[in-house]
Amino acid sequence: MIRLSGRFRSALIIGLQGIRARKTRTLLSMISLFLGVLAVVVVQTGASIAERARLADVELTEGIDGTTVLELNPTPEAAKIVVDTLDGSTGATALVSVAATIGEPGVTAVNPGGSPFDEDWGAPQDCTPDGVCTARPAGQAIDLQISAMTSDVREFRPFRHRSGEWLDFTTIPALAPRLVLNEEAARGFAEHRVPAELHIPGATSNITPQFIGVVDDGNTSPTAYARLDELNNWLSAEGVVDPNGGNGVQVMLAPGNPVAQVLTAKLRGIGVDTYARTINSRKDMQDELKLFRLIFLAMAALVLLIGVAGILNVGLATVGERVEEFALRRAVGTPRSLLAGIVLAETLLTGLLTAAAAIGLSAAGLKALSALFGDQQPFLRDVQFPWEAGVAGIIAGLIAGILGGFVPALRAAGIPIATVMRA
Amino acid sequence: MSPLIELTGVSKILKGQQEPRTILDGVDLEVNAGRSIAIVGRSGSGKSTLLSVLGLFDRADEGTYRLDGQDITRLPERRAAKLRSSHFGFVFQRFFLLKHLTAAQNVSMALVNGQGWLPRRNRRAQVMAALDQVGIAHLARNKPPRMSGGEQQRVAIARALVRNPKILLADEPTGALDTETGTSVIDSLLAATGRGCGLVLVTHDRDHAARMDRTLDLVDGVLTERVPA
Ligand SMILES: Nc1ncnc2c1ncn2[C@@H]1O[C@H](COP(=O)(O)OP(=O)(O)OP(=O)(O)O)[C@@H](O)[C@H]1O
Ligand SMILES: [Mg+2]
Numbered sequence: 001m002i003r004l005s006g007r008f009r010s011a012l013i014i015g016l017q018g019i020r021a022r023k024t025r026t027l028l029s030m031i032s033l034f035l036g037v038l039a040v041v042v043v044q045t046g047a048s049i050a051e052r053a054r055l056a057d058v059e060l061t062e063g064i065d066g067t068t069v070l071e072l073n074p075t076p077e078a079a080k081i082v083v084d085t086l087d088g089s090t091g092a093t094a095l096v097s098v099a100a101t102i103g104e105p106g107v108t109a110v111n112p113g114g115s116p117f118d119e120d121w122g123a124p125q126d127c128t129p130d131g132v133c134t135a136r137p138a139g140q141a142i143d144l145q146i147s148a149m150t151s152d153v154r155e156f157r158p159f160r161h162r163s164g165e166w167l168d169f170t171t172i173p174a175l176a177p178r179l180v181l182n183e184e185a186a187r188g189f190a191e192h193r194v195p196a197e198l199h200i201p202g203a204t205s206n207i208t209p210q211f212i213g214v215v216d217d218g219n220t221s222p223t224a225y226a227r228l229d230e231l232n233n234w235l236s237a238e239g240v241v242d243p244n245g246g247n248g249v250q251v252m253l254a255p256g257n258p259v260a261q262v263l264t265a266k267l268r269g270i271g272v273d274t275y276a277r278t279i280n281s282r283k284d285m286q287d288e289l290k291l292f293r294l295i296f297l298a299m300a301a302l303v304l305l306i307g308v309a310g311i312l313n314v315g316l317a318t319v320g321e322r323v324e325e326f327a328l329r330r331a332v333g334t335p336r337s338l339l340a341g342i343v344l345a346e347t348l349l350t351g352l353l354t355a356a357a358a359i360g361l362s363a364a365g366l367k368a369l370s371a372l373f374g375d376q377q378p379f380l381r382d383v384q385f386p387w388e389a390g391v392a393g394i395i396a397g398l399i400a401g402i403l404g405g406f407v408p409a410l411r412a413a414g415i416p417i418a419t420v421m422r423a
Numbered sequence: 424m425s426p427l428i429e430l431t432g433v434s435k436i437l438k439g440q441q442e443p444r445t446i447l448d449g450v451d452l453e454v455n456a457g458r459s460i461a462i463v464g465r466s467g468s469g470k471s472t473l474l475s476v477l478g479l480f481d482r483a484d485e486g487t488y489r490l491d492g493q494d495i496t497r498l499p500e501r502r503a504a505k506l507r508s509s510h511f512g513f514v515f516q517r518f519f520l521l522k523h524l525t526a527a528q529n530v531s532m533a534l535v536n537g538q539g540w541l542p543r544r545n546r547r548a549q550v551m552a553a554l555d556q557v558g559i560a561h562l563a564r565n566k567p568p569r570m571s572g573g574e575q576q577r578v579a580i581a582r583a584l585v586r587n588p589k590i591l592l593a594d595e596p597t598g599a600l601d602t603e604t605g606t607s608v609i610d611s612l613l614a615a616t617g618r619g620c621g622l623v624l625v626t627h628d629r630d631h632a633a634r635m636d637r638t639l640d641l642v643d644g645v646l647t648e649r650v651p652a
Contacts, residue, residue, distance in 0.1 A: 010535050021523030328519045331480065332533040332582070333508020335501055417480035420515050421471040421594055 007338055015345030025314055029347070030354045032310025033400050037351075037358040039300035041393040045362055047293040048386035053379040054289070055282055060218030062281040063156040063252055068260055070251040071275045078272045079249055083228065085263050086150050091254035094150045096228060099143070099201065102209065103194030107139020110192050114143040116220050117188050140194045144185050145221065148228035156252040157217065162186075164213025167227055177230040179209045185222035186214040203235045304396055311404030315347055319408045326412045327419035340409035344402065351401030355393045362389065425492045427589055427621045428454040428477065433486035435472055435644075446472045448644035449486070454590060459613065459622040461632035463649070464641035470625045471594055473641065477623060478511050478592045479503040491589075508533070512583030512591045512620075514612070516598040518575040520567040526578045527563040530554060533582045553585040554578070557611045573604035580611050590621045597628060609634060 019026050063069065072078055074096070082094045101109055111117050127133040147153070151169055159166075167180055177198070181189065189211070198209045209224075217223060253260050255278075264274050319326070326339055363385040374381045435447035446469045454460060454477075464470050475481040476488070479498065488496045490510065498506070512533075520529045530550045554560045557577040567575050576596060583591060593612060597605030609624075609631050616622050624635060632638045638649045 014535070017524065017528075021521075324519055325521055329532065329535075330504065331478070331507065331513050332535075333504050333506075334535055335504040338535070417478075418471075418475045420513075420517075420519060421475055421480075 007341065011338060011341035011345040012349075014342045015349055018342065018346045019349055022318065025318055026346075026350055026353075029311045029314045029350045029404070030357065032314070033304075033307035033351065033354045033397070033404075034358060036300065036304030036307035036400065037354050037393055037396045038361065039303045040297065040396040041355075041358045041362045041389050043293070043296040043300045044389035044392040045366060045386055047289065047296065048388045049379065049383055051286070051289050051293075052386070054285060057218035058281045058285055060157050060159060060216065063279045064158065065279055065282045066255040067156045067279040068253040068255065068257070069277055069279060070253065070260065070263065071277075072249050072251075072267060072272055074249045075272060077270050078267055081266050081270065082249060082251060082263065083150060085259065085266060086251070089259050090151075091155070091257045092151070092259045093153050093156060093252045094228070095153060095248075095250045095252065096148045097248050097250075098146045098148060098231070100146045100224075101141050101143050101199045102189075102197065103141025104139040105141075105197070105199055105206065107137055107141050108135065109139070109141040109143040110194075111143055111188065111222065114145050114221055116184055116222070117191065140192065142185070142188050142192060142194055142222065144188075145223045146179070146200070146226055146231070147223060148226050148231045150228050153225070153252065155254070160216040162214040162216055164211070166213055166215065167225060169227060173227060173229040173233055174210070175233055176208055176210055177226045177233075178212045179224040179226050180213045180215055181211060182215060182217040182219055182223045182225075184220055185224055188222050200231075200235060300396075304400055308400045308403045311347055311350065311400060312407060315343070315404055315408035316411065319343065319411045322412070323415055323419055326415045327417050330415070330417045331420055336413040340413040343409040343412045344405040347405030347408070348398060348401035351397035351399075351404070352394065353397075354400070355397030358397075359385075359390050359393045362393075426453040426455050426489075427491065428452070429487075429489040429492075430477070430483075431487050431489075433476060433483040433488065435469070435476060435481070436484045446644050447476065447483070450644075450646045452477075452639070452646060454621045454623060456589065456621050457616050457619045458637070459616050459624065459635040461635035461638040462623065462625045462641055462646075463627065463629075463632050463638060468641045469644045470641050473646070474592050474594050474623065474625060477590075478513060479507050508586060510589045512586065512588035512615075514576070514579055514583050514591065514593040514596040516595040518567070518572075518579040518599075520575055520578055522567055525564050525566055526554065526559065526570070526581075527551070529567070529578055530582045530585050533585050549585055550581075553581040556584055556614070557581045571604075572600055573608065576600060576604075576608050577611060580608065584615060588620060590623070591615055593622070593624045595625055595627065597626065597631060605631065 059065075072082070079096065086092050086094050099114060103109065111119075149167075152167070153159075154166070162183060164180070167178060196208050197206045199206050215225070217225075251260075251263065260276065264276070267274055329339060329342075330336070366383060366385055370380045370383050430450055430452040433447055433450040433452075434445060437444045437446050450473060452460075452473075462470050462473065472481070476483050479495075482498075483496060486496070487494055490506065495503075495506070520526075521532070524532070527547075527550050530553055531546050534546050534549065551560055551563065554563055557580050559574055559577050559581070562570060562574060562578075567578070570578070576599075580596075583593075591612060596612070597608055600608060605628065612622055612624065613634065622635070624631065626632050640647050640649045
């Protein structure tokens with residue numbers, strides 16, 4: 001061990017001396033290698049950032065991998081069975097989606113149909129039974145989805161806290177439903193002044209909601225989250241479910257939760273079919289992204305290979321020029337392996353230097369991009385340079401150093417010592 | 424006392440594309456501690472080849488090579504490298520100094536062997552001692568391009584001496600120097616024999632050869648003692 005490390009150290013020091021003595025050569029090697037290493041680093045950076053951004057949101061919108069999701073046709077009886085079955089059980093949440101409007105009644109909302117605020121889907125129409133339709137007048141109202149839950153959904157969808165509080169499921173249901181907005185809804189309420197009055201189709205009276213917090217749920221349409229029992233205070237469980245409105249009832253269950261079977265059986269008893277699936281989005285997406293990453297990395301590897309050819313070229317020329325030095329080193333007792341080590345150390349150090357330069361440039365570039373476009377592109381907002389890209393760059397530099405230094409190292413080790421006598 | 428080096432019947436046969444050529448033909452040679460040998464001969468007579476066999480750069484095709492009484496005729500390269508660094512010092516006609524290193528760094532180059540470097544402090548002391556032996560300790564920090572030929576050859580001698588070798592092999596060390604400088608270089612080499620080092624000097628210069636204890640003549644690969652006239 002001591003022997004090896006001593007040798008390693010000498011190879012590094014002598015290699016460094018060689019690099020310092022031939023700065024131009026080293027620079028040329030670095031230039032030829034730079035684009036390849038840079039390509040690897042950039043591909044890794046892009047892939048890591050894309051993966052992080054997409055994977056982070058997929059858990060928020062779809063649920064964490066392994067979660068079982070039961071979807072069912074929303075009938076009032078089914079809703080009641082779901083609520084009764086889940087009551088008090090852990091590892092299971094039912095979500096009932098309700099279309100709602102907050103603001104002036106009977107007008108066209110600023111985002112008709114609960115669309116994102118920048119999109120215009122046209123005004124909805126009210127139709128009489130005999131087919132006469134009239135558009136509602138425009139007014140100060142916001143359409144949104146309310147997701148009413150039987151228990152905390154964050155067990156399955158880890159929303160990011162933004163401000164205020166999250167719903168407290170341990171207290172007695174409040175009379176006025178408390179709502180937690182997602183970021184898009186919060187933006188809508190910040191940009192548009194609307195009366196604080198909540199309308200839900202099918203409900204006879206309106207009520208003033210309390211906004212208690214904002215979360216990031218990965219959803220780009222305005223959505224609010226509420227306790228189902230608080231909505232029920234004011235709207236019966238059956239009333240929440242509107243079979244014509246297409247509102248969904250979704251049950252999320254932890255892996256292996258036996259409630260799933262009980263619930264399915266009960267629902268089948270009243271003739272309601274359920275559709276069960278297990279969330280696997282993160283893994284699916286990872287596989288898909290991995291493929292893309294491999295394709296891009298293969299292209300980067302090609303560029304890197306051209307760089308290796310460059311470093312090899314410079315390395316061979318250098319060995320040819322240093323025949324006497326290597327012969328002399330052998331004459332004074334430097335073993336061939338150390339000689340090869342010196343040449344390899346030089347190219348490895350060159351590769352590492354190049355990697356450092358490429359990583360530095362990428363990190364600086366990313367910072368600049370983030371500063372310039374962070375406002376417009378949320379995925380560029382406070383991005384960190386991903387460590388995977390740094391590791392990939394260093395590995396690329398090392399591999400290029402080994403590939404580019406291997407043949408010159410063999411040549412150097414094979415130089416006959418007697419060269420010094422015939423020079 | 425047994426000789427440091429004992430060659431018996433050593434031949435070197437070159438097998439090129441043409442028919443084999445005998446470069447060294449049954450050479451017998453003894454090198455003793457503290458003694459000096461001059462080898463003279465025409466160009467192409469095989470002097471450098473003999474030195475490269477002696478210095479373990481190359482192997483003999485016939486005959487035996489004993490170093491310190493041990494037969495090392497067939498030695499694996501790794502052990503040969505070790506012996507080169509522990510037993511031998513080399514000086515050549517050209518100095519082979521690395522331009523980008525200082526005199527001291529050039530000398531300490533010989534302190535690298537299979538085990539890596541000596542500890543830094545010992546290294547420095549040894550390098551300075553070697554430079555001092557050849558009288559150029561004051562040039563330790565200079566780089567070769569800014570030294571005279573004689574000074575450069577002394578750095579090369581210091582590099583050969585730094586490991587306290589048992590045998591010094593010098594191949595025309597004065598060939599590129601004027602007479603006066605050459606004489607002082609021979610002085611430095613002879614001084615090493617005073618410390619118990621064996622010296623083999625290949626030279627074309629009769630005066631230098633005459634200062635050695637023995638002079639051997641190499642004619643077409645055959646080594647003969649030159650009888651003092
Ligand atoms: N690698 C080799 N390939 C072909 N011939 C060689 C080789 N090495 C040596 N020779 C031949 O061997 C002979 C002896 O060479 P050597 O260098 O030992 O001569 P020398 O006595 O040192 O000559 P000089 O005084 O000119 O240095 C020469 O004829 C040379 O051409
Ligand atoms: Mg010669």
